[in-house]
Amino acid sequence: MKRGIYLAAAAACIAGIAGTLYLIFYRAPIDRLLLFNQKIFYYHVANAWMLGAAIITCGVSSLLYLRTRQGRHDDLARAAGELAVLYGAIVLVTGSIWGKAAWDIWWDWDARLTTSLLLWMTMVGYVLVRQYGGPGSERMAAGLGVFATVNIPLVYFSVKIWRTLHPQTSVVPGLQGSMRAAMWSSVALFAVLYVLFLLARMRVAQGERRLSELREQALDAGLIE
Amino acid sequence: MPNRMTRYARLVVPAALALALLAPVGLAVAAEPYRSPMREQCEGELSKDKGWQAELRQSVRPDVHQEDANITMRNKKHVVMAYGALWGLSVIFLVLMWLRQRRLVAEMDRLAQQIAKAAAE
Numbered sequence: 001m002k003r004g005i006y007l008a009a010a011a012a013c014i015a016g017i018a019g020t021l022y023l024i025f026y027r028a029p030i031d032r033l034l035l036f037n038q039k040i041f042y043y044h045v046a047n048a049w050m051l052g053a054a055i056i057t058c059g060v061s062s063l064l065y066l067r068t069r070q071g072r073h074d075d076l077a078r079a080a081g082e083l084a085v086l087y088g089a090i091v092l093v094t095g096s097i098w099g100k101a102a103w104d105i106w107w108d109w110d111a112r113l114t115t116s117l118l119l120w121m122t123m124v125g126y127v128l129v130r131q132y133g134g135p136g137s138e139r140m141a142a143g144l145g146v147f148a149t150v151n152i153p154l155v156y157f158s159v160k161i162w163r164t165l166h167p168q169t170s171v172v173p174g175l176q177g178s179m180r181a182a183m184w185s186s187v188a189l190f191a192v193l194y195v196l197f198l199l200a201r202m203r204v205a206q207g208e209r210r211l212s213e214l215r216e217q218a219l220d221a222g223l224i225e
Numbered sequence: 226m227p228n229r230m231t232r233y234a235r236l237v238v239p240a241a242l243a244l245a246l247l248a249p250v251g252l253a254v255a256a257e258p259y260r261s262p263m264r265e266q267c268e269g270e271l272s273k274d275k276g277w278q279a280e281l282r283q284s285v286r287p288d289v290h291q292e293d294a295n296i297t298m299r300n301k302k303h304v305v306m307a308y309g310a311l312w313g314l315s316v317i318f319l320v321l322m323w324l325r326q327r328r329l330v331a332e333m334d335r336l337a338q339q340i341a342k343a344a345a346e
Contacts, residue, residue, distance in 0.1 A: 036299070037303050040307040040308075043311055047311065086318045090310070090311050093310045093311075093314070094310060094311055097310065100303060101300070204322060204325055207326065207330065207333065208329060210333060211329055214336040215336065217336075217340055218336050218339060218340055221343045221344075223336075223340065223343055224336075
């Protein structure tokens, strides 16, 4: 039953990818200023929002874990933390390529770019602490997750607070017609993909928890050292 | 008697200095445009006839402009790079997660069997 749901969701995602690509490349017009390179925008922004969603999920679950010490909150935080690293990498790489196309530079120490990089590095730190921190690292990592969540408003408002090269937050609400359709369908697609990735990664986290329990049993039984 | 390293240094240091001094000259020679009597004659005529010069420039400009516009309009390189990077990173993440899951299941099965065997004994 669960496998059927996963397969149906995967099929829907493949259809979604084809649909969004059609809307982006065949329906949405070429932008007057950025020309064909503006096509990067639809997936770049959608992934940036998923980065925000992953960090918020990680932060809220971490907070719940610190309060309740329930393993399921920790599993969710860990899964969302790794996804935040994935989405952060996607956003930084696609943004850098777009920067090269639009501004003719791969990178600039612009406020939005720098705060995004710092946020991503915080999440990389979270994953490293979880991976190599040893016993008790989940609490330390939970603190990092909460810290990263608090930083999200700084990244979002950085384009308003400082003078930056990066486009303002008013771009998405200002989209019209088929550009708007392409944008929101991309957001919907990546939101579904995010939930699926999160569920799949949570299964791995649950498996890891079960494995450590089994290891403890085996240790008690003297089967392993 | 100077040792081998000192002898090498005596050869290498002046050679490096000579190369550093001659490099700009070499670059300047390489950057110089192709010279020929026909070209010189043509440049001479062009410098005399300002009207012809302007006419020639005007006839070339739209073509150059159009060529640049076409390159910019058809520049798909960055879009392909961005989409490729996005899906590439996602696929790498999925494959790594799948491998980790497989490893976990195998390890759990092995441990569960060991525990069951120990309990039976």
